[in-house]
Structures are given as C-alpha cells and as structure tokens.
Amino acid sequence: xxxxxxxxxxxxxxxxxxxxVAAVIHSGRLEGFKDNPEWIRQMDRFAKGxxxxxxxxxxxxxx
Numbered sequence: 068x069x070x071x072x073x074x075x076x077x078x079x080x081x082x083x084x085x086x087x088v089a090a091v092i093h094s095g096r097l098e099g100f101k102d103n104p105e106w107i108r109q110m111d112r113f114a115k116g117x118x119x120x121x122x123x124x125x126x127x128x129x130x
Contacts, residue, residue, distance in 0.1 A: 075116065076115065076116030080116075081115060084113065084115075084116075085111075087114075088110045088111060088113070092107060092110070106127075109123060109126045
C-alpha cells in the first residue's frame, strides 16, 4: 500500500476551505437535511489539510 502524502495547507487556504465547509453545512440545513456528524468531521479534516479532496470524495461515495 502506498504511503499517504498530505500536502501542507497554508493559513489562507485553511480559512478558504473552512468557509466553504461552513457554507456547505449551512446550505444543507437550509435544504432541510439533518446534520451528519461523521460527514462534518470529514469535511473539517479536509479543511485542515488532514485528508485530500480525493479522500473526501471517496468518503462521500461510500455513503
């Protein structure tokens, strides 16, 4: 299995991602979807740079 390489995320990129995650959560609530703590946790991990976009996409497709 290949070693996972996580790219360091700059402070500006982290802020940008955090705002995007907050917007996604807010829009889901406006649409009437209930909060899914596991999904929110994974999106927060993406915002912090702990997982890549591809890994987040894989989590979304597992559902």
